[in-house]
Amino acid sequence: MKGPNYSAAELLARLVRFDTTSHRSNLSLVRFVEDYLAQHGIASQLVASADGAKANLYATIGPPGVAGVALSGHTDVVPVEGQSWTSDPFVLAERDGRLYGRGTADMKGFLACVLAAVPDFLKRQLAVPIHLAFSYDEEVGCLGVRPLIAELGRRLTKPRLVIVGEPTSMSVVDAHKGPVRWHIEIKGRAAHSSMAPLGANAIAVAGKLLDELGRIEDELKRAPRDERFDPPYATLQVTRIEGGTATNIVPVSCQLDFDVRALPSVDAATIDRRLRTLAERDCVPEMRRVAPESGIDIRITNEVPPFAAGSASEAVALALHLAGQNETHAVSYATEAGLFQEAGSPAVVVGPGDIAQAHAADEWIAKEQLDDCMGFLGRLAAWAERGAAPR
Ligand SMILES: [Zn+2]
Numbered sequence: 251m252k253g254p255n256y257s258a259a260e261l262l263a264r265l266v267r268f269d270t271t272s273h274r275s276n277l278s279l280v281r282f283v284e285d286y287l288a289q290h291g292i293a294s295q296l297v298a299s300a301d302g303a304k305a306n307l308y309a310t311i312g313p314p315g316v317a318g319v320a321l322s323g324h325t326d327v328v329p330v331e332g333q334s335w336t337s338d339p340f341v342l343a344e345r346d347g348r349l350y351g352r353g354t355a356d357m358k359g360f361l362a363c364v365l366a367a368v369p370d371f372l373k374r375q376l377a378v379p380i381h382l383a384f385s386y387d388e389e390v391g392c393l394g395v396r397p398l399i400a401e402l403g404r405r406l407t408k409p410r411l412v413i414v415g416e417p418t419s420m421s422v423v424d425a426h427k428g429p430v431r432w433h434i435e436i437k438g439r440a441a442h443s444s445m446a447p448l449g450a451n452a453i454a455v456a457g458k459l460l461d462e463l464g465r466i467e468d469e470l471k472r473a474p475r476d477e478r479f480d481p482p483y484a485t486l487q488v489t490r491i492e493g494g495t496a497t498n499i500v501p502v503s504c505q506l507d508f509d510v511r512a513l514p515s516v517d518a519a520t521i522d523r524r525l526r527t528l529a530e531r532d533c534v535p536e537m538r539r540v541a542p543e544s545g546i547d548i549r550i551t552n553e554v555p556p557f558a559a560g561s562a563s564e565a566v567a568l569a570l571h572l573a574g575q576n577e578t579h580a581v582s583y584a585t586e587a588g589l590f591q592e593a594g595s596p597a598v599v600v601g602p603g604d605i606a607q608a609h610a611a612d613e614w615i616a617k618e619q620l621d622d623c624m625g626f627l628g629r630l631a632a633w634a635e636r637g638a639a640p641r
Contacts, residue, residue, distance in 0.1 A: 253291070256366055258362045265282075270353070271352075279325050280305050283361075294307050306386060307325075310380075311382075313377070316378065316407070318410060318634075319412070320383045322384075323357050323601075325358075327352050337350060339351060347618070349616075354603065355604060356417055359601075363624055364415070370631050392554045399589055399590065402593060408594070410564075412598070413565070414586055415602070418601055422570050422573055422598060424559035425478065425557055426557045426580065428555045428584060431508075433507050434548050436547075437502065438501065440502040443498045453493045455537060455546065466486055466524065467487075471483050474515070479582060488508045492504070492506070514557065516556070555592050557584075557587040557597065568598070587599050
């Protein structure tokens with residue numbers, strides 16, 4: 251079967267036209283990709299979201315049932331609301347060798363390159379298959395890829411290696427921090443503030459938790475540093491707080507959110523346990539003496555595992571080989587790499603475009619970045635054809 255040949259820039263123009271802002275459906279883009287692959291004789295497998303409004307797409311080129319290399323990218327983009335764009339963010343515009351549009355860097359540029367490389371993948375007798383793994387809802391906490399990963403080794407062939415094509419300007423990234431977000435709700439009892447002993451003050455209890463969070467933040471800062479990251483330690487920030495009813499009422503409730511950007515060496519579960527212990531041992535019994543209905547609810551609302559490939563990673567060795575580089579980098583933004591790695595598929599991050607342009611107004615990708623990525627994918631195809639060891 252001979253399917254259509256398009257350049258990466260032509261495919262990028264098509265992909266940008268689909269408004270796949272995370273809160274919207276990505277199905278029109280998925281159908282476009284499914285149809286494009288079908289024209290090349292490649293079957294797609296979809297993993298739909300619970301409400302059916304979105305889907306992940308997984309497709310294999312080369313021998314079926316063999317582990318192979320997955321090229322992973324997300325189909326969703328961040329909103330353009332409140333940003334001032336020179337041209338329509340959903341129409342690709344070329345100015346001075348740059349391609350402008352929402353998602354050009356993050357990360358439809360990579361998806362376009364992968365799709366443009368499909369005819370080359372097909373032309374070869376791949377000994378090692380190449381899988382396409384396109385996800386939804388990455389920008390809202392790497393949510394969409396989780397049901398896809400859950401199907402690996404079941405309905406979908408589990409890859410031996412995963413290349414996540416987030417924008418790294420085609421340099422090889424082998425580590426990133428992991429964002430973890432908590433939501434805490436404290437319920438006390440209201441009383442007239444002149445009769446304070448009859449109430450259980452939720453804000454006062456929040457103060458105790460804030461003290462502990464401050465101590466944890468200090469400890470994270472003083473822990474052994476990893477100078478490859480900026481900043482070179484894990485951060486903890488209380489990002490939102492809300493509580494109380496009026497100046498003369500003992501506050502019945504207080505809620506707060508905090509965020510940890512964990513280094514690969516930091517275990518979020520330890521922080522979670524420490525906070526729960528403080529709440530259950532030092533706060534709740536005291537509140538319940540006055541108000542048996544009171545309590546503290548501590549919940550992790552989103553957790554993306556930090557990523558560290560490790561020095562022996564086959565994925566990193568292959569990516570360095572294909573990119574013609576000998577140095578790896580660490581970044582502070584999160585990707586799906588940690589989730590793949592956690593599920594037993596060694597991952598690496600390398601993709602076209604600069605993270606500095608991601609999420610910004612007038613997001614763009616340099617045309618040379620697409621060319622560089624096409625070169626990388628061509629070398630991947632040659633390597634997969636030989637079925638060679640990574641080095
Ligand atoms: Zn991204």
